[in-house]
Amino acid sequence: MAQLRPQRDERRAFALQQQVQGITLHLRKISQLHAWDPPS
Secondary structure, three states: OOOHHHHHHHHHHHHHHHHHHHHHHHHHHHHHHHHHOOOO
16 A cells, blocks of 8 residues: 555646646636737
8 A cells, every 4th residue: 555655646746737737828828818919
């Protein structure tokens, strides 16, 4: 059991990293769209 735990934590950390990357890309895309809008 002790050997399985680090692997599970690694997988969770990897999934979290992927999620953060996806959110970052999404926010970057949104900010790019807003950058195209003329300032009101």
